[in-house]
Amino acid sequence: MTFVDRPVTVRVPATSANLGPGFDSLGLALSWYDEVTAEVTESGLTFDIRGEGADEVPRDETHLLYRAMDAAFDLLGEHPAGVHLTCRNTIPHGRGLGSSAAAIVAGVVLARALVVGGADRLDDRTLFGLATDLEGHPDNVAPALFGGFTISWVDGAAAETLRLDVDVDVTVFVPPEAVATSVARGLLPAEVPHADASFNAGRAALLVAALTGAPERLISATEDRLHQTYRADAMPESYKLLRRLRVEGVPAVVSGAGPTVLAFAHGVQEWNPPGWAERELRVSSQGAALVP
């Protein structure tokens, strides 16, 4: 038999990318999860979707998670006659918490798990490369797949990542309106001043040290000049909250492409703007994991 004859479930964490200075490189897995079950059927593609995005995402071959599954089936050289997907979505979409990376990672992990012997034919590094190609950059898919704190880079065509264990308090402030990553990326300039590139290189290096043993440096280590200010007009309330938190000495950044604001602290609920959702989280040391 080519495919396993039982449903397979994966749990994938939300992620925060950039973390201030580490644009398109640094990422953190968070204790907030989507869960998806996939089952091979006799024909067609069917969905049972609940939670975040349930009213917006397509229920056909263009569904992001299915597109990722299909790409992994291509690599495995096996395509099932039909698939049923049960999605329990809790990660909000378009908020900078890695919902698209979680969907892509869920798709590729499920496809591998559905093929008998799939784990022997597709290793994690290949899955990571495929997920990075689909997402366009590695900073969310790395922690979604491997958990923890990840430093990712692209070497030629190959995506690479280094995973570190960190333990830090995190609070996310999630606004009600989405900003699509594609829109936020469109606001970035093609070139930046050398002084700003140099500024961010130093801060990104410091951030790795701060997260792995020098938390007193987090306020300096989370400064950025490469993306947050350029995107401020698309998310003015986020930018205002970011400035307010930092003036108070709370290390805060725009999470991913925004508009969520992430603070490296707990006990800062008082800063949550009216109408926003606020959530205290921890780092998820585990990335995508099959649920027994």
Ligand SMILES: Nc1ncnc2c1ncn2[C@@H]1O[C@H](COP(=O)(O)OP(=O)(O)OP(=O)(O)O)[C@@H](O)[C@H]1O
């Ligand atoms: N669970 C899901 N199922 C299907 N499609 C999804 C899912 N999660 C995300 N998507 C698709 O990805 C889009 C959001 O991706 P986008 O890159 O704009 O934001 P994000 O991934 O939430 O944030 P960021 O990349 O900044 O962390 C959704 O509008 C939807 O089209």
Ligand SMILES: N[C@@H](CCO)C(=O)O
């Ligand atoms: N590094 C990405 C993360 C969001 O996908 C960005 O800021 O555009």
